[in-house]
Amino acid sequence: MKARVTVTLKNGVLDPQGKAIEGALGALGFGGVGGVRQGKVFDIELEGADKEKARADLEAMCEKLLANTVIENYAIELS
Amino acid sequence: MKARVTVTLKNGVLDPQGKAIEGALGALGFGGVGGVRQGKVFDIELEGADKEKARADLEAMCEKLLANTVIENYAIELS
Numbered sequence: 384m385k386a387r388v389t390v391t392l393k394n395g396v397l398d399p400q401g402k403a404i405e406g407a408l409g410a411l412g413f414g415g416v417g418g419v420r421q422g423k424v425f426d427i428e429l430e431g432a433d434k435e436k437a438r439a440d441l442e443a444m445c446e447k448l449l450a451n452t453v454i455e456n457y458a459i460e461l462s
Numbered sequence: 463m464k465a466r467v468t469v470t471l472k473n474g475v476l477d478p479q480g481k482a483i484e485g486a487l488g489a490l491g492f493g494g495v496g497g498v499r500q501g502k503v504f505d506i507e508l509e510g511a512d513k514e515k516a517r518a519d520l521e522a523m524c525e526k527l528l529a530n531t532v533i534e535n536y537a538i539e540l541s
Contacts (some may be wrong), residue, residue: 391505408523427497
């Protein structure tokens with residue numbers, strides 16, 4: 384089973400990397416960019432076909448390793 | 463308008479970061495992980511309401527800055 388975990392910074396958390404990208408886009412001539420926030424995506428291949436178990440495992444992985452839940456949110460998509 | 467750009471490594475490109483995460487998940491006791499690939503996600507706030515123009519701009523941003531198209535694919539979602 385394939386899963387995609389998307390980890391993004393919570394609102395209010397400063398994102399200097401996103402700000403740098405925003406500045407670079409402006410310098411390249413792209414106007415009208417109101418803001419950029421950068422996050423991470425993990426494409427995870429899981430064995431087994433039990434979606435409930437997979438989702439529970441993925442939540443545990445996010446809490447323990449993939450996301451820093453103090454400053455980041457995570458979203459899980461199973462396909 | 464909000465857009466999400468997801469940049470992932472092409473198939474066949476080695477991903478040592480993903481491999482390290484896979485190893486760490488195994489060490490934490492998560493079995494059944496067949497593979498991990500890490501990518502990047504950009505949440506971009508764009509001014510204007512023209513979806514066609516926004517998509518064209520985002521493609522240009524990906525080609526010029528956000529993705530290294532030699533080794534990475536990108537996907538654009540507009541909402």
